[in-house]
Amino acid sequence: MRLGILGSGSGSNMQAILDAIDAGHLDAEIALVLSDNPDAYILERAKNRAIATGLIDCRGFRSKFPDEAQAETAAALREAGVDLVCLAGFMRLVKQPLLDAFPGRILNIHPSLLPAFPGLEAWKQALEAGVPETGCTVHQVDAGMDTGPTILRAKVPVQPGDTPESLHARIQEQEHRLYPEAIRIFAAGIN
Ligand code: GRF
Secondary structure (H helix, E strand, O other), rough: EEEEEOOOOHHHHHHHHHHHHHHHOOEEEEEEEOOOOOHHHHHHHHHOOOOOOEEEOOOOOOOOOHHHHHHHHHHHHHOOOOEEEEOOOOOOOOOOOHHHHOOOEEEEEEOOOOOOOOOOOHHHHHHHOOOEEEEEEEOOOOOHHHHHHHHEEEEOOOOOOHHHHHHHHHEEEHHHHHHHHHHHHHHHHHH
């Protein structure tokens, strides 16, 4: 299973996927890492491991993922022989034509128990709503924002005195366990 990873930030989830591969828990290989942010640490992590990287050129759009850039991304992923695309902290909404290039083969990790709290800073949304627990979800990507069929979820308690940072850190610990496991389960189902 050849994975293509799309990320805009630190890449700790990609690191967790790499660690699971190294430990023999996930039979996969990261073929290509793409980012829309030239300064994203995810690119450094990939380069340190001699994994191919590339930049997604969104032509000055702050949050939009223009059609042309989606088509270029799909072409690069195909060229690298990618079977499964994993969004890992990727901050743009994937739509056609990228969705059509990998039908049912794009996964995302989101820091809440979806369908609760889609969108940005879901841990902050959970704190503000005063819920006793939140968590993280790995799901298949469709054209909506953080919609699409769930593969795995993990619950995380909200503790008294939690700040957005402390809660996000507790959720990320679970993300790092959940994402490789969800990829393993998903890959077993399509092989
Ligand atoms: C994670 O919290 C993930 O759920 C969200 O963005 C964050 C990415 O973190 N989609 P990282 O870049 O993997 O460290």
